[in-house]
Amino acid sequence: MDFDPEQRPAQKEEPDVTVVAEGPPPAFDAEAEVERDEPWKRAAELVDASDRLGLAEFLEASDPSDLSRTIERLDRDRRGRLLDVLGPEASAELMDQLVDAQCGELLEAAEPSVAAGVLEQMPSDEQADLIAALDPEDAVAVLAELPADVARLAEEIAGFSPDSAGGLMNTDIVSFRQSTDAGSVVSDLRRRADQVEDDSIQYIYVTDGDGRLTGVLRLRDLLLSPSWRTLEDFMIRSPLAVQTGASLDELLDVFDARAYLGVPVVDDVGVLRGVVQRADVQEASGERSERDHRRSQGIIDEELRSMRLVDRSRSRLAWLSVNILLNILAASIIAAHQDTLEAVIALAVFLPIISDMSGCSGNQAVAVSMRELALGAIKPKDVLWVWRKEVQVGLINGAALGLLIGAVAWIWKGNAWLGLVVGAALSINTVIAVSVGGAVPLVLKRFGKDPALASGPILTTVTDMCGFLLVLSIASALMPHLI
Amino acid sequence: MDFDPEQRPAQKEEPDVTVVAEGPPPAFDAEAEVERDEPWKRAAELVDASDRLGLAEFLEASDPSDLSRTIERLDRDRRGRLLDVLGPEASAELMDQLVDAQCGELLEAAEPSVAAGVLEQMPSDEQADLIAALDPEDAVAVLAELPADVARLAEEIAGFSPDSAGGLMNTDIVSFRQSTDAGSVVSDLRRRADQVEDDSIQYIYVTDGDGRLTGVLRLRDLLLSPSWRTLEDFMIRSPLAVQTGASLDELLDVFDARAYLGVPVVDDVGVLRGVVQRADVQEASGERSERDHRRSQGIIDEELRSMRLVDRSRSRLAWLSVNILLNILAASIIAAHQDTLEAVIALAVFLPIISDMSGCSGNQAVAVSMRELALGAIKPKDVLWVWRKEVQVGLINGAALGLLIGAVAWIWKGNAWLGLVVGAALSINTVIAVSVGGAVPLVLKRFGKDPALASGPILTTVTDMCGFLLVLSIASALMPHLI
Numbered sequence: 001m002d003f004d005p006e007q008r009p010a011q012k013e014e015p016d017v018t019v020v021a022e023g024p025p026p027a028f029d030a031e032a033e034v035e036r037d038e039p040w041k042r043a044a045e046l047v048d049a050s051d052r053l054g055l056a057e058f059l060e061a062s063d064p065s066d067l068s069r070t071i072e073r074l075d076r077d078r079r080g081r082l083l084d085v086l087g088p089e090a091s092a093e094l095m096d097q098l099v100d101a102q103c104g105e106l107l108e109a110a111e112p113s114v115a116a117g118v119l120e121q122m123p124s125d126e127q128a129d130l131i132a133a134l135d136p137e138d139a140v141a142v143l144a145e146l147p148a149d150v151a152r153l154a155e156e157i158a159g160f161s162p163d164s165a166g167g168l169m170n171t172d173i174v175s176f177r178q179s180t181d182a183g184s185v186v187s188d189l190r191r192r193a194d195q196v197e198d199d200s201i202q203y204i205y206v207t208d209g210d211g212r213l214t215g216v217l218r219l220r221d222l223l224l225s226p227s228w229r230t231l232e233d234f235m236i237r238s239p240l241a242v243q244t245g246a247s248l249d250e251l252l253d254v255f256d257a258r259a260y261l262g263v264p265v266v267d268d269v270g271v272l273r274g275v276v277q278r279a280d281v282q283e284a285s286g287e288r289s290e291r292d293h294r295r296s297q298g299i300i301d302e303e304l305r306s307m308r309l310v311d312r313s314r315s316r317l318a319w320l321s322v323n324i325l326l327n328i329l330a331a332s333i334i335a336a337h338q339d340t341l342e343a344v345i346a347l348a349v350f351l352p353i354i355s356d357m358s359g360c361s362g363n364q365a366v367a368v369s370m371r372e373l374a375l376g377a378i379k380p381k382d383v384l385w386v387w388r389k390e391v392q393v394g395l396i397n398g399a400a401l402g403l404l405i406g407a408v409a410w411i412w413k414g415n416a417w418l419g420l421v422v423g424a425a426l427s428i429n430t431v432i433a434v435s436v437g438g439a440v441p442l443v444l445k446r447f448g449k450d451p452a453l454a455s456g457p458i459l460t461t462v463t464d465m466c467g468f469l470l471v472l473s474i475a476s477a478l479m480p481h482l483i
Numbered sequence: 484m485d486f487d488p489e490q491r492p493a494q495k496e497e498p499d500v501t502v503v504a505e506g507p508p509p510a511f512d513a514e515a516e517v518e519r520d521e522p523w524k525r526a527a528e529l530v531d532a533s534d535r536l537g538l539a540e541f542l543e544a545s546d547p548s549d550l551s552r553t554i555e556r557l558d559r560d561r562r563g564r565l566l567d568v569l570g571p572e573a574s575a576e577l578m579d580q581l582v583d584a585q586c587g588e589l590l591e592a593a594e595p596s597v598a599a600g601v602l603e604q605m606p607s608d609e610q611a612d613l614i615a616a617l618d619p620e621d622a623v624a625v626l627a628e629l630p631a632d633v634a635r636l637a638e639e640i641a642g643f644s645p646d647s648a649g650g651l652m653n654t655d656i657v658s659f660r661q662s663t664d665a666g667s668v669v670s671d672l673r674r675r676a677d678q679v680e681d682d683s684i685q686y687i688y689v690t691d692g693d694g695r696l697t698g699v700l701r702l703r704d705l706l707l708s709p710s711w712r713t714l715e716d717f718m719i720r721s722p723l724a725v726q727t728g729a730s731l732d733e734l735l736d737v738f739d740a741r742a743y744l745g746v747p748v749v750d751d752v753g754v755l756r757g758v759v760q761r762a763d764v765q766e767a768s769g770e771r772s773e774r775d776h777r778r779s780q781g782i783i784d785e786e787l788r789s790m791r792l793v794d795r796s797r798s799r800l801a802w803l804s805v806n807i808l809l810n811i812l813a814a815s816i817i818a819a820h821q822d823t824l825e826a827v828i829a830l831a832v833f834l835p836i837i838s839d840m841s842g843c844s845g846n847q848a849v850a851v852s853m854r855e856l857a858l859g860a861i862k863p864k865d866v867l868w869v870w871r872k873e874v875q876v877g878l879i880n881g882a883a884l885g886l887l888i889g890a891v892a893w894i895w896k897g898n899a900w901l902g903l904v905v906g907a908a909l910s911i912n913t914v915i916a917v918s919v920g921g922a923v924p925l926v927l928k929r930f931g932k933d934p935a936l937a938s939g940p941i942l943t944t945v946t947d948m949c950g951f952l953l954v955l956s957i958a959s960a961l962m963p964h965l966i
Contacts, residue, residue: 037864064739065732065859072860073868097739099858190707223706224673249548256547256580261744261762278762279744286769290854293776297850298843304860305851305872313879316847323843324884327836328891334832335895341831348824348831349817352947353810355835356842360781360806364799367780368788371773375582376548377555377787381520385556389788396796401807408811412818464835 039066040073047078047085055082056090064097071102072306079306080109083118092121095130101302104133107142116145119154124171125274128157163284165251166244169265169274175205176231178214183227185217205264205272206235212270213241241266244273248288251281289374292452298323300453326457330355330464337472344475344482346413350405350422354471357401357426358433358463365390365437366455373441373451380446383439390438391431398430417481425470433463522549523556530561530568538565539573547580554585555789562789563592566601575604578613584785587616590625599628602637607654608757611640646767648734649727652748652757658688659714661697666710668700688747688755689718695753696724724749727756731771734764772857775935781806783936809940813838813947820955827965829896830958833888833905837954840884840909841916841946848873848920849938856924856934863929866922873921877914885910900964908953916946 039062046055059067071079083091083106095103095118107115107130119127119142131139131154143151153171160166174192176185185204204222206215215235225234241264242254254263255278265274291302298319303312334341334351341347369386372378378386406423410416437459441451444458475482522545529538542550554562566574566589578586578601590598590613602610602625614622614637626634636654643649657675659668668687687705689698698718708717724747725737737746738761748757774785781802786795817824817834824830852869855861861869889906893899920942924934927941958965 063859064736068859069862069865072855102858102860186706189703219702219706220672223669223702253547279765282762282765282769286765286772289769289773289776290857293772294850294854297846299847299850299854303851304855304858305869306860309875309879313876316844316876317880317883320840320843320847320880320884321887324836324840324887327839328888331832331836334835335829338828338832342825342828345821345825345828345831346818348828348834349814349821351831352817352835352838352951353807353814355839356810356943356947357803357807359839360803361799363780364782364803367777367782368786371777371782372555372787374773375551375585376546377551377585377789379552382552386788392792393796393799396792397800397803400800401803404804404807405811460839464839468835 038073039070043070043074043082044078047074047081050085052085052087052090055086059086059090059094067094067097068099068102071098071106072304074306076109079106082106083110084114088117088121091118095122096126099302100129100133101304102306103130105304105306108134108138112138112141113145115142119146120150124153124157125167125169125280127154128160128167129162131155132158132162160244161247163248163288164244165242165246165265165276166273168248168251168280168284169244169276170280171274173205173264173272173275175207175272178206178208178232178235179230181228181230182222182225182234185222185231186227203262203275205275206231207272211272213239213264213266213272215239216264239264241270242276243267248281248284251276252285255281292370295450295452296456323457326461327464330461330468333465333468334472337468337476340472340476340479343479344418346409346418347421347471347475350409350425351468351471353405354422354426354429354467355460355464357405358429358467359460361394361397361401361430362433362437362459362463363456365393365434366441366451366459369438369441370451370455373445378442380442383442383446386438386442387435390434394431394434397434398427401430402427415482417478421475421478421482422471425467425474429463429467429470432466433459436462521556522553526553526557526565527561530557530564533568535568535570535573538569542569542573542577550577550580551582551585554581554589555787557789559592562589565589566593567597571600571604574601578605579609582785583612583616584787585789586613588787588789591617591621595621595624596628598625602629603633607636607640608650608652608763610637611643611650612645614638615641615645643727644730646731646771647727648725648729648748648759649756651731651734651763651767652727652759653763654757656688656747656755656758658690658755661689661691661715661718662713664711664713665705665708665717668705668714669710686745686747686758688758689714690755694755696722696747696749696755698722699747722747724753724755725759726750731764731767734759735768738764775853778933778935779939806940809944810947813944813951816948816951817955820951820959823955823959823962826962827901827958829892829901830904830954833892833908834951834954836888837905837909837912837950838943838947840888841912841950842943844877844880844884844913845916845920845942845946846939848876848917849924849934849942852921852924853934853938856928861925863925866925866929869921869925870918873917874914877917880917881910881913884913898965900961904958904961904965905954908950908957912946912950912953915949916942919945 042058043055046058059070062070074082086094095106098106107118110118119130122130127150131142134142143155146154157166157169157171162168174189176188204217204219205213206217208214215232215237216239217231217235221234240254240258240260242251244265244267246254246265251263254260260278262275262277264272265276267273298316300319301311301315303315305312369378402423405426406419408419409422410419437455440455440458444451444454525541526538529541542553545553557565569577578589581589590601593601602613605613610633614625617625626638629637640649640652640654645651657672659671687700687702688696689700691697698715698720699722700714700718704717723737723741723743725734727748727750729737729748734746743761745758745760747755748759750756781799783802784794784798786798788795852861885906888909889902891902892905893902920938923938923941927934927937
């Protein structure tokens, strides 16, 4: 799957650049068209034929997004045989291009010995992530098939939170003792040139006799240094490092403040354990925010539609069940005011509008609070300031929406008092909604709860109850004018 | 703001590692406590005193998240003077740690000449992003103050879509003619060592006489090459490159498929224009998904609460206005069935529950479709497959939720038929909601519309209308059993 420019024959003499660009195929080719349209069919044929070479070539020629679609649509049985047919190296390259949830599905579907063979080909941080993504019993079966030292390392990394420095770090790093001379380092690098992946050498890490990190070398300095000098003479001393337990937010702060591409990770006693890369931290941050978004909709597990129906349904239903109970709670306000509703049935038309619009306004405030929290622009203790800022927007938007809905009610029923009831209720409830929406994520965060998961249900329950209560009690107070 | 380990005195002899970790302060210090709690107050004092050195030191010592909070809370007037007091270099370092929206606010508040001075200190891609983030009239004023060549380059880059290779690329790159010898390259690099930022040299790009990209050099190969060899002898030929117009998705595919840290960007005729970095692409991708999330809640502009009230309110209201009209449309279904509602007033209690729960179920399907679209696991033409997968979940979850709400209705009013009406309506509407929710993002994408912005309002309007219609027409059909 790796692209090696040197292997390409230079067919043209002149500027010979491989430009990546999507474009129409040069000519119409019916078979190629089918493969592009339904790539999983071709993959299924190759799995059935146990054609290792053909399958590897086919997957290698696929775009990353087609790979994802192929795995999504391949049936469960063939998904189980795929890694075995493909072999460990090509499987590891395939999994490098899929998200963890898809890799987990492939590994769970495969025999434990096959899964272990594939995992052995992957970098240590990814091994750990994937083992963590497996069902516990599958994970135990796979770990039993791995060589003891690999399994120990993977288990250890899997013990770190996946979004911590320990969970994100790569342990395949290049380090040398500080007493080594520059010449030996260069010849050692030359000897290992083919083992070490191209891009993993940006810095060379320097340790003392006990493996503790003492310095960092830039390749450039190594390049410019006489070969007899020892590393401790020209290394950068007291380099910046993070501890294995550093959180994703701490890592983002580190990389925000500095242009570094990677930062070494040390344990409690300063021993070098790995390197965490800027790109991996950025990726983990992007994934976290997408995960938060899905959690706010009740997609708690990393659902893909290729997963088992029972798992998909159960995971969604867990959140929906809590929600329906909160909804019943909110609707009990209406039940308690049935007499008012019976007298002015037109109010029933406006209850869902007020519920939905207040939810929308409140969710806007939630979204802004979530963003400002993520940026560090606000902290949980800023809740009063946030509330002041939200009330201002709520007063303006509440007035606008209230006037609109009031006018609609007035024109529809020809009763200005009805307009007043629903308009006033929506205006006031908009102010309540943005206040609650702005504050709830801060309060949840203050008490260590997950704002993404709980803000929405809390917000809509409060705004529904307040909205129903406002409509029905204002109507009850103004009843003589309404009937 | 940059961390230079070499400048630090090595106070200890032994392992001397700067570990970044949050922890309690060593001792309580009342003044430091206030600064940490309300850092904008100290910043305001320093701006008022025009204390350039003090302000720079204070900001340098702040955590990145505290910086963001300081700018958020500083009043508009002082925000306008901040960059002037701080001076161009320190301002550019500060802005490197803020999001574009906050940088834009600082630049807009400052005098155009001050803003231009700060921009001159920034890399070309960031200049362009920030100019694009300004109000048009502010952008014109700032461009007029920039040197002609800088302004021209910034305008050119700003002409690329911010999420394209042209918009994301950095133009400050190291390139050499292919006829240069290795020795000259090394001595040139040595001469420029201090100008060139640490991490920007990972590859050295090689061009022909017309500036067209012909090869790429790894630093390692340069290190191991005799000084008399010319670059064309040992460069990697026909390197991978992307065109300036390549989209973010294409860039993500490129970096997904390969372990490269950066990819060169060329124009139509193959001339090297810049380099796009993996970390920048990952960051842009994360920001896009967060932006999509906020757009789905109607936060269309990049709102921060430090922005002007009128802008914040107007931007939120634009989306709410569309929503309230859709809500009124949906509620017109209830208005048309007032007689049914009047006969069975208990139904009014269940209408908001059915509306909200269907919205929740549908939004779960939207979230899964958005994720699978982003992964490439589905394409717009897979709409039938998605629908089949969703119907299965919808049938199970609809049955569960319908039974629950039906039981509640039955127990509350002691009328099994009422339970049947609301239970059946919610069951059927759940299937409709997941079908619509799963399909809508695909259909919108198929027609080139933004699924993040429009999926939610379309979904809730359809599910509200169907839900109200189901409850009221089933009730109407079973009316003899309900009264």
